Amino acid sequence: xxxxxxxxxxxxxxxxxxxxxxxxxxxxxxxxxxxxxxxxxxxxxxxxxxxxxxxxxxxxxxxxxxxxxxxxxxxxxxxxxxxxxxxxxxxxxxxxxxxxxxxxxxxxxxxxxxxxxxxxxxxxxxxxxxxxxxxxxxxxxxxxxxxxxxxxxxxxxxxxxxxxxxxxxxxxxxxxxxxxxxxxxxxxxxxxxx
Numbered sequence: 001x002x003x004x005x006x007x008x009x010x011x012x013x014x015x016x017x018x019x020x021x022x023x024x025x026x027x028x029x030x031x032x033x034x035x036x037x038x039x040x041x042x043x044x045x046x047x048x049x050x051x052x053x054x055x056x057x058x059x060x061x062x063x064x065x066x067x068x069x070x071x072x073x074x075x076x077x078x079x080x081x082x083x084x085x086x087x088x089x090x091x092x093x094x095x096x097x098x099x100x101x102x103x104x105x106x107x108x109x110x111x112x113x114x115x116x117x118x119x120x121x122x123x124x125x126x127x128x129x130x131x132x133x134x135x136x137x138x139x140x141x142x143x144x145x146x147x148x149x150x151x152x153x154x155x156x157x158x159x160x161x162x163x164x165x166x167x168x169x170x171x172x173x174x175x176x177x178x179x180x181x182x183x184x185x186x187x188x189x190x191x192x193x194x
Contacts, residue, residue, distance in 0.1 A: 002116050003115045004115075005137075006111070006112045007110075007111045007137045008108060009108070009109040009145065010107070011107050011149065012105070012106045012145075013107055013148040013149055015100070017107075018099055019099055021147070025046045025065065026040075027147070029048065030143070030147070031144045031147060032140050036048055036050075036051075038062075044067040044070070045064065045066050045067075047063070048063065049062050060086055061084065061085050061089075062083060062084060063083025064081070064082055065081045066079065067079055075098065076096070076097065076098045076099075078094065078095070088119055089117070089119015090117070091115060091118075093113055093114055093115030093116060094113065094114055095111060097111050098110045111137070
């Protein structure tokens with residue numbers, strides 16, 4: 001089953017700095033919850049891991065990421081990723097990233113992804129996975145924004161390599177459920193006010 005999502009982020013940093021960031025997996029991975037870069041195979045191929053914790057269960061995916069298209073002029077990047085969970089599940093997908101300079105000065109960072117998942121993770125359902133994906137992107141976006149904007153303030157900021165900690169999915173699930181409940185009541189109250 002394919003899960004698709006589109007996310008947008010605005011960063012107060014020049015497009016050249018953001019482009020350099022998205023092309024450097026060593027920097028990107030520091031902003032991704034639960035992710036680790038294990039090996040740089042070549043300039044376009046990378047091996048890594050992602051750990052996900054759901055309650056008492058921790059799942060670890062090992063996989064490969066390949067930059068399939070890099071268009072520096074258009075500031076567009078396409079990535080193919082695939083991984084295998086130690087318990088037998090798989091994840092395979094594509095990610096397209098496009099950057100553009102906005103009139104006000106910041107850079108817009110648009111990410112579109114399509115991911116096919118198998119295994120235990122699919123038991124939570126498509127809607128929940130999309131909601132959790134959105135929450136994970138929000139965490140990534142906050143970290144990336146902080147890093148990129150700090151570089152502008154401090155010149156060349158050093159990237160701290162944090163210990164790889166598993167993604168704690170349960171709080172993300174609760175946040176996703178809460179947003180769904182709040183959205184439901186907003187729609188319900190909005191309809192009754194008509």
